[in-house]
Amino acid sequence: MTRIGLRLALAYRSNIVFMMVTLVAQVFLLRMIWTAVYGARTEAAGITLPQLLAYLTLANLQVFAMNTQVSRIISHRIRTGTVFFDLARPVGFMRQMTAFQAGNTLGGLLLLLPVVPVVLLVGSITAPAHLPGYVVTLVLGYAITVELALLISLIGFWTLETVWVAVLFRLVSQFFAGTMVPLAFFPGFLGALADVLPFKYMGYVPAGVYIGHITELVPTVLGELAWAAGLALLLQLIWSRAHRRVVIQGG
Amino acid sequence: MIRVEGLSKVFRRPRTFSGPFGTVRTLFTRQYEEKLAVDDVSFEIDEGEIVGYLGPNGAGKSTTIKMLTGILTPTGGSIEVNGLVPWRERTANARNVGVVFGQRSQLWWDLPLIESLRLVGALYDVRHFDKALSKVREILGLDGFLDTPVRQLSLGQRMRGDLAAAVLYEPPLLYLDEPTVGLDVLAKEAVREFIVETNRSGRTTVMLTTHDLADVEALCKRIILIDHGKVLFDGAIDALVNQPRRLVVELESGTRTYDIHDDLPGMVATIAAEHTIRDLSIVEPDLESVIKGIYAR
Numbered sequence: 001m002t003r004i005g006l007r008l009a010l011a012y013r014s015n016i017v018f019m020m021v022t023l024v025a026q027v028f029l030l031r032m033i034w035t036a037v038y039g040a041r042t043e044a045a046g047i048t049l050p051q052l053l054a055y056l057t058l059a060n061l062q063v064f065a066m067n068t069q070v071s072r073i074i075s076h077r078i079r080t081g082t083v084f085f086d087l088a089r090p091v092g093f094m095r096q097m098t099a100f101q102a103g104n105t106l107g108g109l110l111l112l113l114p115v116v117p118v119v120l121l122v123g124s125i126t127a128p129a130h131l132p133g134y135v136v137t138l139v140l141g142y143a144i145t146v147e148l149a150l151l152i153s154l155i156g157f158w159t160l161e162t163v164w165v166a167v168l169f170r171l172v173s174q175f176f177a178g179t180m181v182p183l184a185f186f187p188g189f190l191g192a193l194a195d196v197l198p199f200k201y202m203g204y205v206p207a208g209v210y211i212g213h214i215t216e217l218v219p220t221v222l223g224e225l226a227w228a229a230g231l232a233l234l235l236q237l238i239w240s241r242a243h244r245r246v247v248i249q250g251g
Numbered sequence: 252m253i254r255v256e257g258l259s260k261v262f263r264r265p266r267t268f269s270g271p272f273g274t275v276r277t278l279f280t281r282q283y284e285e286k287l288a289v290d291d292v293s294f295e296i297d298e299g300e301i302v303g304y305l306g307p308n309g310a311g312k313s314t315t316i317k318m319l320t321g322i323l324t325p326t327g328g329s330i331e332v333n334g335l336v337p338w339r340e341r342t343a344n345a346r347n348v349g350v351v352f353g354q355r356s357q358l359w360w361d362l363p364l365i366e367s368l369r370l371v372g373a374l375y376d377v378r379h380f381d382k383a384l385s386k387v388r389e390i391l392g393l394d395g396f397l398d399t400p401v402r403q404l405s406l407g408q409r410m411r412g413d414l415a416a417a418v419l420y421e422p423p424l425l426y427l428d429e430p431t432v433g434l435d436v437l438a439k440e441a442v443r444e445f446i447v448e449t450n451r452s453g454r455t456t457v458m459l460t461t462h463d464l465a466d467v468e469a470l471c472k473r474i475i476l477i478d479h480g481k482v483l484f485d486g487a488i489d490a491l492v493n494q495p496r497r498l499v500v501e502l503e504s505g506t507r508t509y510d511i512h513d514d515l516p517g518m519v520a521t522i523a524a525e526h527t528i529r530d531l532s533i534v535e536p537d538l539e540s541v542i543k544g545i546y547a548r
């Protein structure tokens with residue numbers, strides 16, 4: 001299944017390449033805007049301009065790399081009824097789909113790799129403040145992202161129309177991941193909301209660790225672990241309900 | 252191999268409302284519509300048999316097959332397949348069965364055929380994938396298009412790909428739900444040959460659903476007929492078709508039919524002595540008319 005995911009990512013490469021153009025453009029625009037916003041100031045909310053630019057570059061790269069296809073695939077398979085083949089396999093559906101997404105991400109990374117230098121050049125990068133911390137928060141963030149995507153796609157077992165859910169999810173998650181504005185700049189209520197939502201782990205948290213803005217690593221990683229474990233549990237629960245529904249109602 | 256007893260399946264769907272806020276009402280309704288898709292079905296299939304599971308559209312054939320594969324739970328009755336209860340021991344059962352739903356494909360549309368076969372190899376732990384592949388490749392003649400994306404395959408090629416995916420791990424049981432749907436005469440012939448070959452060489456048990464009675468005549472000794480979820484007939488085709496030929500005579504008073512037993516010239520002479528015969532023909536019993544007769548009852 002991993003291999004299928006990878007091959008599909010490569011099969012749709014023109015799509016991904018097109019999206020990479022948008023990525024580069026977005027990073028460039030953000031750099032322009034934020035440089036203008038800072039003007040003569042050297043720092044805001046404890047973040048210097050070079051830090052901020054590195055943050056924005058990384059956060060956008062991360063969210064791009066973590067873009068999941070699994071919801072689209074699952075909703076398509078439910079609508080066409082091919083999900084019955086997946087359910088007839090001797091391997092669990094959730095395992096198959098997770099493997100698929102892992103392969104798909106890997107394929108995306110292969111395509112993204114040559115573009116990374118361009119993005120870093122158009123944006124800006126600094127040396128990492130804490131590399132192991134960055135890697136750990138990033139990997140956990142990825143796990144959370146996949147779990148969320150799987151959770152969203154399970155809605156398809158109740159209502160066949162999930163396109164709007166996926167679009168909404170994408171918009172909300174990108175905003176609260178902090179790809180345009182770091183969460184540290186979010187005002188009062190919005191900041192609190194962003195803090196309780198898990199989307200920050202896609203962008204803000206790993207990138208914040210990288211630039212040295214987030215320094216309390218232990219609580220951060222623990223919080224992330226808790227989210228990953230909690231979502232895994234929730235996923236199991238919802239999946240078993242979804243599965244029971246298919247088994248009884250036939251989709 | 253397969254034992255089904257008193258099997259039934261009721262689908263329960265939320266009632267759909269029309270009019271303003273219909274969708275919202277549908278989402279929140281507690282009212283359901285029930286549909287009895289399979290109704291008290293019993294049969295047994297022995298190892299090595301090829302059985303035709305026939306019935307008109309909506310009869311409940313696919314629903315039965317889905318219950319046999321374990322992806323649907325029966326509402327009532329019991330199923331045992333190769334000693335397992337499919338819906339309870341779904342994983343173990345999955346390894347024993349290969350499924351083709353002719354109307355759908357298990358192949359990944361945008362990838363070369365070989366990738367879907369590799370996936371099947373991995374999911375079913377096929378140890379010697381290359382050996383298994385070369386075997387199906389030969390009997391199904393996949394050589395020209397293993398590396399072609401599935402969306403570019405002709406229907407016949409795609410169906411062969413689906414059959415390959417279903418038998419790659421050599422399951423002792425095959426459920427083929429309309430494996431010849433939409434195929435031309437030659438492609439149908441190829442699928443039939445493949446089924447016969449798989450059945451003979453591997454003692455594979457086959458349960459076949461089709462609307463093409465030529466498939467049935469070429470492959471099955473036994474058929475099970477269902478309609479409205481109920482079994483109407485279960486037995487040898489020979490017994491069905493082994494009925495007397497019929498003599499159809501057009502008389503001045505109208506058309507009459509007679510069963511022909513032995514002395515055809517004598518029969519004709521007797522009729523001719525009493526009536527004026529305008530035309531006459533002999534009708535051979537055939538599966539189609541026999542089956543139509545059963546549905547009509």
Ligand SMILES: Nc1ncnc2c1ncn2[C@@H]1O[C@H](COP(=O)(O)OP(=O)(O)OP(=O)(O)O)[C@@H](O)[C@H]1O
Pocket residue numbers: 249250251262263264286287288306307308309310311312313314315
């Ligand atoms: N998921 C479902 N929910 C509600 N009703 C269903 C569902 N699936 C099938 N049915 C109904 O159950 C009945 C049997 O359907 P089934 O697909 O088993 O028929 P079939 O014999 O395979 O027909 P066909 O020859 O057209 O393929 C039909 O009336 C169908 O509308």
Ligand SMILES: [Mg+2]
Pocket residue numbers: 312313314428
């Ligand atoms: Mg059917």
